[in-house]
Amino acid sequence: MVGTGVVTLVIAAIASLFMAWAIGAGSSGSTPFAPAVGANAISVMRAGFFVGLLGFFGAVLQGANVSEAVGTELIGGVQLTAIAATTGLLVAAVLVAIGVFTGYPIATAFTVTGAIVGVGLAMGGDPAWAKYRQISALWILTPFVGSSIAYITARLLRSERTAEEVVIPFLAGFVGLIIANVKFVVFGPPDVSQSVAETAGDALSLPPVAGVETGRIVVSLAIAGVLAGLLAWDVRRNLEAGQRHFLLALGSLVAFSAGGSQVGLAIGPLVPLLDPFEIPLLPVLVGGGLGLLAGSWTGAPRMIKALAQDYSTLGPRRSIAALIPSFAIAQVAVFFGIPVSFNEIIVSAIVGSGYAAGDGGVSKEKMGYTVLAWLASLVIATGVGYGVFALIETL
Structure with missing residues (x-):
């Protein structure tokens, strides 16, 4: 029995690596730097290289909540049994891979969630309605927010009433507030994540005021x-260079969050x-991170090009505007342990920033097909996952 259990675990692990590769090639590998590529701040190949490394570190340091x-x-x-996990992962990975090679960004979170729910129901499980x-709620609110x-x-960045030399440092300060409160496993006690602000605040030992942790x-x-001061110095020295540096920093943060x-x-x-x-x-997170890295390095450039060029003609301002909410939403999802699609996050933000300049080059037809692909991926993954596992059970 032990030998059989090990074999099934190995098979499930291989399916998991395939899924990680498909995600790295598609969602997490393509979306974070797509706005930066669209703004000509970084090349497609270089973006794929860096997003792989940053995604690996994000997986190891922040991957526990969503994984559980x-x-x-x-x-x-x-x-979930090993067979059920393998079935769900393979169903989802195949659908995501189809999206990668056809150029349409399949919503990975929709697909994986649907496949796992499908096999779970086929096992006789109960729907987890609260979850x-x-x-x-997050999926529906993401495109609107x-x-x-x-x-x-x-x-705000395009307005003649506000100077970019003021707006960009202000936005950098807002991003800094988020970074300070992002939780990492390396800062907390065993099995507990803690933010830089919490860790350093505890060390300051400042007394609370009205129940608020002043530290x-x-x-x-x-x-x-x-961060606001650094960006203020950078944009005043050279506005275009400061825009580019801020844009690349945001892309890096989104890649890490992905x-x-x-x-x-x-x-x-x-x-x-x-x-x-x-x-x-932890070692499983490392393995998953390596799978994401491999996918980013081998398959992401195709999807980066699709998102950067097909969805909107992006400049530095609109790219910055797209990445800020993407980073914030991604960290909310990580904090609450909610599987979320980075394609949905980034594409929605790209459309919003694009409409700030008229239609921003947004392809309505492309967007329509993409939304249909998202919904279809959830329904198809659930149905196929249920059907395939039920068939396996009968055999």
Whole structure:
């Protein structure tokens, strides 16, 4: 029995690596730097190289929350078996790979979630309605919130009433507040994530005021102030160079966040299989991160080109406007352990920033097909996952 269990675990791990490659080639590997490529701030090949490295580190440092949610919270009453995990991963990976090679960004989170729910229901599990409501809320709000923030930010950057030398440092300070409060496993005690602001704030030992942790606030504002000051100096020295540097920094943050979110879609189904073998989650996160890296380096350039050139004619301002809400939404998803599609996040933000300048070159036909692909991926993955696993069970 032990030998059979090891074999099935290995098969599931191989399926997980295939899924990680497909995600790296598609969602996490293509979307973070697509606006920067569209703005000619970085080449396609160089973007694929850096997004792979950043995604790997994000997967290792932030991947635990989403991984555990995908593995244990999408279905109730049953625990995924190795065969079920393998079936769900292969169904999702094939659909995502089809999207990669046809040039349409399949929503990875929709596909993986649908496939895992499908096989879970085929096992006789119960729908996890509370988690579904949480996931649905984020999925539905993402295009509205992301596009709205991107639109407002792009209009602010383009407005003649505001100087970019002031707006860009202000936006950098806002991003700094988020960075200060992003949770990492390396800062907390075992099995607990903690932010830089929490860790440094505790070290300051400042007394709370009205129940508010003053140390955390002081550190957050200090980090925001430092980043705002650096960008203020940069844009005043050379506005175009400062725009480019800010844009590349935002792309790097989104790439890191993509790794932290998307690795859970690849390795999450393995989580229930680890306890019997006493395998810790960290080395599995490393393996998933390597899969993302491989996908980014081998398959992402095609999708980067599709997003950068087919969806909107982007300049530096609109690219910055698209990446800021993308980073914020991604970190919200990581914090709550919600599987989220980076294609949905980035494409929505690109459209919002594009409309800030008229239609911004947005292809309505392309967007229509993309939305249909997102919805179809969820429905098809659920149905195929259920059907394939039910067939396996009968055999």
